[in-house]
Amino acid sequence: MESKAHSGVFHLLPLGLRVQNKLEALIDTHMQAIGASKTSLSSITTEALWRQSGRYSSNSELLRIKDRRDSGFLLSPTHEEEITALVASMVHSYKDLPLRLYQTGRKYRDERRPRGGLLRAKEFMMKDLYTFDSDSAAALETYEAVRAAYTAIFDALKVPYLVADADSGNMGGKLSHEYHFVSPKGEDTIWCCDSCNYVANEELATKRATNVDEEEDDSYPLVFRGISTDRSTEILIYVPASRSLSSEETPGWESISSYVNLHAVKRALPNDLHLDTGIEASTLSHLLSSATAPTQTISILDPSLSIAPDSSPPPSDPNPTPELTLTSPHPLTPLHPSDPCPICPKGSLDPKKSIEIAHSFHLATRYTHPLNACLSLPPASASPRAPRTPLQMTCHGIGLTRLIAALAALLHDAHGLNWPRALAPWEAVVLPSAGVAAADAEAVYDELAGGGVDVVLDDRPGKALGWKMRDAEGIGYGVVVVMGRGWAGGGREVEVQCRRLGVRRGVGVEGLGGEVGALLERL
Structure with a gap:
């Protein structure tokens, strides 16, 4: 089906191409059913656009092109910046909306550890749909319409899949869903309730808060001292102590992941504050005690704590009294199998290894605002001098080559491949x-x-x-x-x-x- 050319780079052979073409045709049918128009964007983008959107980083997985003029070209890993710039140059009125544009094309990333064949490669095929609406309500309607189309696409494969609530990551936005095949070969972990339809990826998954005395020793909380990425704020994280710890034990930052769900901490912090989770313990200790130590402190409490933390800082802490104390809406302790479901009263959570095959994002104005994709509002809802408003945007991707590889891994047996009818090179x-x-x-x-x-x-x-x-x-x-x-x-x-x-x-x-x-x- 495919042949490896280089590390993370593959040639698609004739039968594999027939499978890919059938998947494209299936996607085309359902994209056109929701009024989406097919485009073909260039695989080349520029550093300038990515700097304008705030996503450029010299240490990222962006593949750069070195030309004779040092033009700052990149091979696109995704096309949010390019499609938004294109729409900004063409759409100026609400009368031009809604707009739904999609493409199927090659994407690139400087993958450090290519593995799993087409599951994680430096070059891959993806379908991405970008939608633009005049207001948030219309964008949410579009988001749900695309989700229904995605359901129809994956139902046609007749292979079980799960839709998980997801974290938006560096894509931005507050609403996001992932589509997964459960597989022991997967690199992702999703948490599923055994009693209701709760499914979430590990970044967003949470559990029902319980009183600390139901399961933990409430004689004292554990306190972890962290720092914000801009080094301006000390972050104190309070979680219930495990029964396995004695009161004399004080785990350090290097073991924080054993006691704290860092994804939950990030969600509990104010939007403009970001916890530095990749810092070394020795470096953290130096930063907190140096002459340029943080000037403010914030405390984040696990909701299951039955007692508030002492108003004074932890022992030997030279910093001032916390300026702000927040109780997290979700437990801050790590998830474990059989933890109580956050949605239903009887269910318990079970982790499953999975392969992510698609992702939807409600981006709002994450890209349209910095890239100046704006429109004029209808006269009835704005004064003649009202400022132009950023478009509301959503995006929806399906990894074609990744999906093909996932199906091959899921359905093969000792004799060979077993394609779904919809994708088989011939039925x-x-x-x-x-x-x-x-x-x-x-x-x-x-x-x-x-x-x-x-x-x-x-x-x-x-x-x-x-x-x-x-x-x-x-x-x-x-x-x-x-x-x-x-x-x-x-x-x-x-x-x-x-x-x-x-x-x-x-x-x-x-x-x-x-x-x-x-x-x-x-x-």
């Missing part, structure tokens, strides 16, 4: 044995093709039937039609095989189309 293959006349093989092929089956005839000369059957198993056709002994003996009967459904039965030509069609309906 069925006809395999004639050496003694079958070419006209007979073509008649069976015509019977299936005339009934609407996407079928191929393997009439390669010099290949034995056994070799063709093994090759067909490796390729992963949905249905294999073998013209063997049942045909060669004059019975005009073929053997219909569907490895994924465990079917192997003899069928006469007159009933072949119905039999194959019924099997394909289940794939």
Whole structure:
């Protein structure tokens, strides 16, 4: 299906390209159903746009192009900046909206550790849809319309998937959903309730707060001292002490992840304050005690603490009394299997390894504001001199090559691949044995093709039937039609095989189309 060219770089071979083309066609059908228009944006972008949006970093996974003029070109890992700049140059009135633009194209990233074949590569194919609306309510309606289209796309594959509440990360925005296949080969972790439909990725997952005396020792809280990324604020994190700790033990910053859910801490902080989670313990200690130590302090409390922390700073802390104390709306302790669900009263949480295959973001004005993509409001809702308003934006991506690799990993067996009907390079293959006349093989092929089956005839000369059957198993056709002994003996009967459904039965030509069609309906 694909061939490795370099580390993290792959060539797609003819059968793999047929799979990709079928996935593109499936996506096109559902994108056009919601009024989206297909575009093709350049794979080259510029540092200037990424600096304008605030996402440029010299240490990021951006792949840079060195040209003779040192122009600052980049190979696009995604196209938010480019599409927003394009729309900013073309859309000036609410009458031009709503606007839904999508593309399928190559993306690039300087992946440090390419692995998993197409699951994590330096070059990959992605479908990304960008939508623009005049106000937040319309953007939310668009977001839900796209989510419905995504449901239809993934339902067509007939492979179980989960939709998880997600963190927006450096994409920005406050609303985000991920689509996952559960797989032991996955690099992501999602948390699922065993009693309700709660599903969240590990950055956003939380548990129901309980009283500290139900499960922990409430004689004292653990206090971790952190610092903001701008070094201006000391952050005190209070969590209940574990029963396994004695009161004399005081875990340091280097072990904080064992006692604190840092994602929950980040969500509990004010929007303009960011905890530095990648700092070394020795460096942190020096920063907190140096002449340029933080000038302000904020305390974040786990909601399960039944007692407030002492109003004085932790022992030996030279900093002043905290200026602000906040109680987190969510527990700050790490999640563990069987923790109580935050939504329902009876459910418990279970972590699952998974492969992320798609992601939706409600971006609001994250890109339209800095890139000046604005519009004039309707006269009824603004005065003639009202300022132009940034467009409301959402974006929705599906990793095509990643999805193909995930399906191959999920559905393969010891014999080979097992594609869903919607993506199989061909839905069925006809395999004639050496003694079958070419006209007979073509008649069976015509019977299936005339009934609407996407079928191929393997009439390669010099290949034995056994070799063709093994090759067909490796390729992963949905249905294999073998013209063997049942045909060669004059019975005009073929053997219909569907490895994924465990079917192997003899069928006469007159009933072949119905039999194959019924099997394909289940794939």
